[in-house]
Amino acid sequence: MTTKQTSKPLPDATLARIRKRCGEGVFSVSSHLDNLRLYVPGSKLVELATILRDEFGFHLTELGGADYLGYPGRSPASHRFEVHYVLLNYDTAERLILKSGVSDPDPTLPTLVPVWLGAGWMEREVFDMYGIVFQGHPDLRRILMPEEFQSFPLRKDYPLRGRGERHNFERVTREDS
Amino acid sequence: MPVNLLDEPDIQAENRDYHWTLNFGPQHPATHTTLRLVLELEGETILNAIPDIGYLHSGFEKLGEHLNLNQYVTVVDRKNYISPPMNEVAWHNAVEKLLEIEITPRCKYIRVMIGELARISDHLLCTGAAALDLGAFTAFLFAFNLREMIYDIYEEMSGYRFHPGYTRTGGVMFDFTERVTGRIEKFLVTLPKILADMEKLLFRNKIFIERMRGVGVLSKADAMAYCASGPIARASGVTYDLRKDEPYLAYSDFEFDVPYATEGDCYARFHVRMEEMVQSARILRQALDKLPSGPVNVPIADKFPMPDKGTTYGSMEGLIQHFELVMPNRGFQTPKKEVYAAVEGPSGELGYYLICDGTQVAWRTRTRPPAFVHFQLFPHMIKNHMISDIVAVLGSLNIIAAELDR
Numbered sequence: 001m002t003t004k005q006t007s008k009p010l011p012d013a014t015l016a017r018i019r020k021r022c023g024e025g026v027f028s029v030s031s032h033l034d035n036l037r038l039y040v041p042g043s044k045l046v047e048l049a050t051i052l053r054d055e056f057g058f059h060l061t062e063l064g065g066a067d068y069l070g071y072p073g074r075s076p077a078s079h080r081f082e083v084h085y086v087l088l089n090y091d092t093a094e095r096l097i098l099k100s101g102v103s104d105p106d107p108t109l110p111t112l113v114p115v116w117l118g119a120g121w122m123e124r125e126v127f128d129m130y131g132i133v134f135q136g137h138p139d140l141r142r143i144l145m146p147e148e149f150q151s152f153p154l155r156k157d158y159p160l161r162g163r164g165e166r167h168n169f170e171r172v173t174r175e176d177s
Numbered sequence: 178m179p180v181n182l183l184d185e186p187d188i189q190a191e192n193r194d195y196h197w198t199l200n201f202g203p204q205h206p207a208t209h210t211t212l213r214l215v216l217e218l219e220g221e222t223i224l225n226a227i228p229d230i231g232y233l234h235s236g237f238e239k240l241g242e243h244l245n246l247n248q249y250v251t252v253v254d255r256k257n258y259i260s261p262p263m264n265e266v267a268w269h270n271a272v273e274k275l276l277e278i279e280i281t282p283r284c285k286y287i288r289v290m291i292g293e294l295a296r297i298s299d300h301l302l303c304t305g306a307a308a309l310d311l312g313a314f315t316a317f318l319f320a321f322n323l324r325e326m327i328y329d330i331y332e333e334m335s336g337y338r339f340h341p342g343y344t345r346t347g348g349v350m351f352d353f354t355e356r357v358t359g360r361i362e363k364f365l366v367t368l369p370k371i372l373a374d375m376e377k378l379l380f381r382n383k384i385f386i387e388r389m390r391g392v393g394v395l396s397k398a399d400a401m402a403y404c405a406s407g408p409i410a411r412a413s414g415v416t417y418d419l420r421k422d423e424p425y426l427a428y429s430d431f432e433f434d435v436p437y438a439t440e441g442d443c444y445a446r447f448h449v450r451m452e453e454m455v456q457s458a459r460i461l462r463q464a465l466d467k468l469p470s471g472p473v474n475v476p477i478a479d480k481f482p483m484p485d486k487g488t489t490y491g492s493m494e495g496l497i498q499h500f501e502l503v504m505p506n507r508g509f510q511t512p513k514k515e516v517y518a519a520v521e522g523p524s525g526e527l528g529y530y531l532i533c534d535g536t537q538v539a540w541r542t543r544t545r546p547p548a549f550v551h552f553q554l555f556p557h558m559i560k561n562h563m564i565s566d567i568v569a570v571l572g573s574l575n576i577i578a579a580e581l582d583r
C-alpha cells in the first residue's frame with residue numbers, strides 16, 4: 001500500500017522560512033502524511049496568523065475543535081481541547097494546520113476574526129459545542145444550539161443519549177406565547 | 178426566541194423608530210430550507226440582516242463519534258442531501274487517507290463519476306431554483322426533471338434513489354454494471370439539450386439578468402477573508418479548484434477547465450455553475466470511455482472492505498472477513514492519528530478533520546461544511562439591497578440547511 005497524496009506536502013523551504021521569520025520556540029511541528037501541524041500557544045496565535053497571512057499568503061479555510069478527554073495514550077500534561085486552523089495558500093496550494101490547546105478551568109483563546117473575517121461563525125460553533133471562549137470575538141453567541149442551552153454537547157463527558165435536556169426547557173403553550 | 182440585534186454605531190438612536198424589524202423564515206417558501214433571517218429595514222432597504230440558524234441541528238458530528246467508519250456514511254449522506262454521493266466520496270476520502278489505503282483504479286473512476294453526477298445534480302437544483310425564485314418557472318422544471326435521471330442512476334447503481342450510501346472503506350458497495358454505464362450514457366446525451374434549453378430561457382431573459390447582475394457583489398479580497406470556496410469564490414476571481422490544484426482520486430487523468438468570473442455578483446455565480454456542469458459532463462464522458470476494468474474493492478486480505486455476497490458465502494476468507502466486520506468490538510485497527518482531507522464539493526471545499534483512536538469508531542469527525550462557511554457572507558452581501566434581492570442572493574449561495582446545521 002502506498003500513501004495517497006491529496007494535497008502537496010509543505011516544502012521544507014517554506015517551513016524553514018516560517019521558522020526563520022518567527023524565531024525558535026514559537027511553535028512545535030508534527031506531521032502525519034501530508035498534514036503539517038504547527039502547535040502554537042494561544043498567546044502567540046494572532047501574531048503567527050498575521051505573519052502567515054501577510055508574508056506567506058496563507059488564508060483560513062477551516063476551523064474546528066476537538067475534545068481529547070480520555071483519548072488513549074494521551075499524556076495528562078497535554079491540553080484537553082485543541083482547536084485547529086487549516087490554512088491554504090491559494091497560489092502555491094500549500095496547506096498548513098495551526099493547532100492550539102486549551103484546558104478546562106479557563107478554556108480561552110484569542111479570536112482570529114481580525115485576521116480572517118470568516119473565522120467568526122466557525123469560532124462561534126466551537127464555542128457552542130465545546131465552551132471554548134474566543135476573547136475579542138465581536139459576537140460570541142451560541143449558533144446551533146438554542147440560547148438557553150446550558151451544556152456543551154460535543155464534549156466527551158456529554159452523553160449521546162439519555163433523558164435530560166428537553167426537560168430543562170420551559171414549556172410554552174399556544175395561550176401564553 | 179429573542180434575538181439580539183447588533184448595535185449599529187452609525188445609526189442614531191432616535192431614528193431607529195422608523196426602522197422595521199422583519200422576520201424572514203424559518204418557514205418561508207423562498208428560503209427553500211429551514212433558516213431564519215432577522216432583517217432591519219428602512220422602507221424596503223435592508224440595513225442589517227442577522228441569520229439565526231440551528232433549526233435543523235441534529236448532532237451529526239456527535240453521531241459520528243458513536244458509529245463506525247462504514248456506518249457513518251449513511252449520516253454524511255444526509256448533510257448535503259442535494260448531492261449525497263459527494264459527501265460519501267469526501268468522507269471515505271478522509272477515512273482512506275488516514276488508514277493509508279490506496280483504492281483500485283476502477284474504484285477511483287467510479288467515485289469520480291458519482292461525484293460529478295452529484296455536482297451536476299446540485300448545480301441543476303441551484304441554477305433551477307435561482308430561476309424559480311426570480312419568476313422563471315419553466316427553466317426550473319427542465320432542471321428538476323433532469324435530476325430524476327440522476328436519481329435513476331443512483332437507484333440503478335445502489336438500490337437507493339435519494340441517499341445511496343454507496344461508498345465503503347476501501348471501495349464501493351456494488352460494482353458498476355453495464356446498465357449503470359448505459360444510463361450515464363443516456364444522461365450525457367440529454368444533459369446538453371436541457372442546458373441549451375435553460376440557456377435559451379435565461380441567458381437573454383431581461384428580468385432574470387436585471388435581478389441578478391450587480392446584486393450581492395463579493396470582491397476577491399472579501400472572498401478570501403471570509404473563507405469562501407468553490408463556485409462562489411471562483412465567481413469572484415479566486416481560481417482555486419481542488420480537482421486541479423490538489424488532484425485527488427483520478428482527476429489528474431482528465432482534461433477539463435475551471436470556469437471562473439471576476440464580477441462576483443449573483444449573475445457570475447449562476448454562469449460559473451452553468452459552465453461547471455458542462456465541464457463535469459466532459460469529465461464523465463472521459464471517465465466512461467477510460468473506465469478501467471479490474472476489481473472495485475481492495476483485496477479482502479487487507480482486512481478493510483466488506484466482501485460481496487458471493488465471496489461471503491463461497492469462501493472461508495470471505496466469511497471470516499464478513500464476521501470480523503459486522504461483529505461489534507472486532508474489525509480493523511485504525512491508527513491513533515488525525516488528518517484533514519478535503520474534496521471539491523458542489524458548493525465548495527468539503528473536508529473532514531478526522532481523528533481516530535485505534536478503534537473502528539472515529540474519535541472526532543469534524544465536517545467543513547461549505548454552506549455554513551458561505552452563509553456568514555450573507556449579511557455582508559445583502560446590506561443596502563432590497564428585500565426582493567434576498568431570494569437572488571440566498572439562491573446563489575446555495576445554502577442547504579441540513580449541511581448548515583448538521
